[in-house]
Amino acid sequence: MSNNLLKGKRGIITGALDENSIAWKVAEKVHEQGGTFVLTNAPIAMRMGEIKKLAEKTNSEIVPADATSTEELTTLFNKSQEILGGKIDFVLHSIGMSVNIRKNIPYTELNYDFFQKGIDVSALSLHKMLSVAMKLDAINEWGSVVALTYMAAQRTFPFYTDMADIKAMLESIARSFGYHYGVAKKVRINTVSQSPTKTTAGSGVKGFGDFYDYAEELAPLGNASAEDCANYCITLFSDLTRMVTMQNLFHDGGYSSTGISTELMQKLSLSNS
């Protein structure tokens, strides 16, 4: 099904590692809606070769870039404009990595080198992308940038350790840069706070499976899938949401507004009825 919501729009999509990646689904949906884009990921992620399948399927080119390197990001924005034949209209930041999580290090004993690495990869990379894009004047007026985040930025989820603090920083960068890019070029910047989703990054979090089930039972609509998230991103890239900027938008089936569900109360024998 296509409504051509993104016809004529050019973009950059980061973070498609395999077909479970949220970015993978976004790329498929953008293609369906008539948009064109360049795919990018860290050079190390290219070795798995999966992204090439997505490139073929969506008729797009790949430009590798480590999102912590301003030099590589500059090449990414320059090459993308060449390949796509004009300035960029939308960018998806779908990048997250914590060495502390990977190594199962508890929050109270974080390794600070790993913490710095996590900040650089998962939060500062958004600032670097935006700064590079602004310097090159690479994004069209009314362009839209979306970064993916998680609700641990607002509420404590102990298993999310340093990524909670890193996501809080990511959301803050989206707001702060959203002001400056909005004033300068009317470029919009938002974060989408997504439900737990079964991807490589998601499943790397200890206890993820149990928490996924818990969130599924708490949210009145259940967990939002990667496909649902991709659909939401499409609306944010489209002109239908052109006055939305500097927002953290919950896309979680109502989880963030729910205290407790009847199902969970019954499971915990808290219900008298």
Ligand SMILES: NC(=O)c1ccc[n+]([C@@H]2O[C@H](COP(=O)([O-])OP(=O)(O)OC[C@H]3O[C@@H](n4cnc5c(N)ncnc54)[C@H](O)[C@@H]3O)[C@@H](O)[C@H]2O)c1
């Ligand atoms: N899966 C979830 O439960 C969930 C929930 C909310 C938000 N998110 C966020 O969604 C985004 C995408 O994650 P995902 O769940 O699709 O997992 P994923 O593992 O498929 O994607 C993470 C991507 O980050 C890329 N990356 C890591 N280091 C990089 C670097 N230095 N330069 C460029 N790219 C780099 C990886 O190669 C990978 O493609 C992340 O920001 C994640 O925190 C995920």
